Amino acid sequence: MSPPLLEVKNLKVYHGTRTLPVKAVDGVSFTMKEGEILGLAGESGCGKSTLATGLLKLITPPTYIAGGEVLYRGKDLLKMSEEELRSIRWKHIALLPQASMNALNPVMKIYNQIKDAMIFHKVSPKEKLENYIENLLRSVALSPRVADDYACELSGGMKQRTIIAMAVATRPDLIIADEPTSALDVVVQRGVLELLIDFKEKINSSVLLISHDIAILSEVADRLAIIYAGKIMEIQDIFDIFNEPLHPYTQGLIASVPSLEKKRIPKSIPGLPPDLRNPPPGCRFYPRCPYVMDICKKKEPEFKEIEPGKFVACHKYS
Amino acid sequence: MSDLLEIKNVTKIFPLGGIIRKKYVTAVENVSLKIPEDKQVIITLAGESGSGKTTIANMVMGFIKPTSGEILFRGKNIWKMSKKERKRYRKEVQAVFQDPFESLNPFYKIRYVLMGPIKKLKLANSQSEADKLAREALLDVNLDPDEVLDKYPHQLSGGQRQRVMLARVFLIKPKLLIADEPVSMIDVSLRADILKIIHNLEKEYKMSCLYITHDLSTAFSISNYIMILYLGSVTEEGDFETVVKDPKHPYVRMLINSIPLPNPRSRWKGRVKLQDIEIARLEKISGCKFHNRCPEAMPICSKEVPPLIDLNEHHKVACHLYTTT
């Protein structure tokens, strides 16, 4: 059996400070197969953005990889040379970082920016470059005329779609999208998310969709992973997780999301996320957990698969 | 009895730079809204970017003057008020803003934020009374006065800061609260606290609220009436549940259908069609502002602005599809 598309094993990414390091990602493990959308849900300070950049080793000091493996089709990305990594980035794994619409040079024509990116990553299509770029823009529902525009002339949604176009230009196996739709209008948001679904369905790409918005994840994801304080608390199939959320944090999160389907005031989770320089001993969630037991304060729960496809890190299930 | 607040046919046009060719942006066009005196309501003013909702908020707060139309507080135009009446207005209408960090001057402790209005609006007669008021207000929002009063804004979390803003409102006890995206910058799992406080303000303190947001799901949890703006004009308004279940205006329909629901069983059906013409805001659009994106546009839509008509008692829409001649 061939190795999975992506296998992350106990990844640790820390930020160095003058005192203690901030353990932004502290032992994260998950697997992704081809043609699936894995949603990663977490709130501010949970480490999801650090994870996104850490997976491709696109981190800068004082952030550093403190351990773990990121296996892309069996090969550890973290152990590769920069040269090797660069050939994988963008061509096989594309990253859409947060606020990526700001990554476009405002005074350069779109055509040239795409061209530059392709040159940098050594992508040379077989067809004429102009046609290639035209088709690229069409694939994200942008008119080819956009190639002649400057980035500052485009709206937020159009910029985001351009970035997506650039990211999928090489038909990567995996797209890591970090909050790709924040700051976009609702209808544009839907359009962008549907683009990601299209990529999954048409070219069998996988998407790691990172967001704080449970609602959009429930619209497009096949499976959902919940990250809290640098650790993954639960991973389940999307229907299962809404049906029967296992981890108390997941339950709290779902209960705190309002919905147009039912009129009710959502429930907050009391307390605040922990300081990642000095996380509490035992389970990171215990100060806020309604089901806390003695063992939760002392021993960290193991992240394990309690049933096929259902992963959770909670003493309730051990 | 006149209404507490009436936004009457308000239009706001902003001039944009340019010495040679002056350009104008119509941020708000002919918007009317009434907030009654005798009962409490939470009215949602919803819209996406460019809808003009924040401009309306600024006008109600008296920061910007309407180009035409009036903002009437208990029947009196706020721009024609005497100094004394203005002070009274400040006592009765308050606001909470989107960014809890921005709203607090980093220089001063939290105590200052609360003492300011007490002093200026003469809410207490002595220092001890003032202290008492401030402490009570903080307790009302579940903050510990001893912990919070002497701290600086950067020492508190976003949720705590937002609650300080609400404590300030508790202090002043206005009749109307303008809440401009009060929870959009707060973590999802902590938003309910703020929403509950606003809900309580309505129930216990008899305060009405104008809730301004782009996030309908959150507004739906506490509000019963919604007005949806598009590029400065009212598209549809009415009872929240009615509008959500049965949107009439094509823009509103598209909007409601595209709002993500946190339920994998209720997923979007089909695909939305994105176009390039994502709003050329500076160009003057004749007739209905939505006509160039509307799947059901008719010839009249590009020529005449559709009037806001009553579909029934709790539902109004501004669309030529429903104007019978």
Place this chain on the structure above:
Amino acid sequence: MGLSIFFGVYIAAEIGYRFSPYDPLRYGDVPMNLPPSWKHPFGTDPMGRDLLTQLLFGTRLSMHIGIIAGIIAFSISVLVALVAGYYGGFLDSILNVVTEVFITIPSLAILILIAAIVPRITIPIMATILAIFSWAWPAKVMRSQVLSLKERGFVKLAKLSGYGGFEIIIREIVPNMLPFLGAYFAVVVNAAMLAEAGLEIIGLGPRNTITLGIMLNWALVHAAVTRGMIWWWLPPSIVLILIFLGLFIISMGLDEIANPRLKTQG
């Protein structure tokens, strides 16, 4: 930060200078044109004055003039910036025009003209002249600061709490400008001193006293450079440079505090 260190050194130098010249060896009691020696560490000038004393006295005076001019200019700048920025509208337009005019006038040329015309330059006049031309540009920059601060949330909140315009300016806007103000004060003083030294070197300063610039002027007049009397013209030049450098670094340091983004770069 190394900048604070220099700041410290600058203050020490200033205090040192202030203390020493209470030394009333001022005019004409010693032999002339002596090169440096123990009794007169920097030598003497052709009119029988100890050069070290001159240096100390002159530095002090130069700095005084610079600071006074700076204060005047700064006050005008701040006032204009606050009023124009906050109240906007018509007032803003007028003040803007006035500011622009003052910026674009070739100040040094006019300064020279005025200095040449006015028969007796006294210190107050000198300070005023300098001030007139140093206020404009900082005012413009500060105004934009005020403009951006005006839009901040806490200003809106203050308005809602019933504060009036004047109170808002003092309570909300000014505190947030303090680092900028400090930096700009340093800049303004620097500009004033530069102009002062410039004027004096070419002989248009106050005639009856000694400042650094005037020392240099005397030195030039007596051809100290060509005569190799390095002990005459070098010390004042070095002091001037130190002062400019000190002020410059202060303004950079304060600017960094005001713009923490620059600090967190990398």
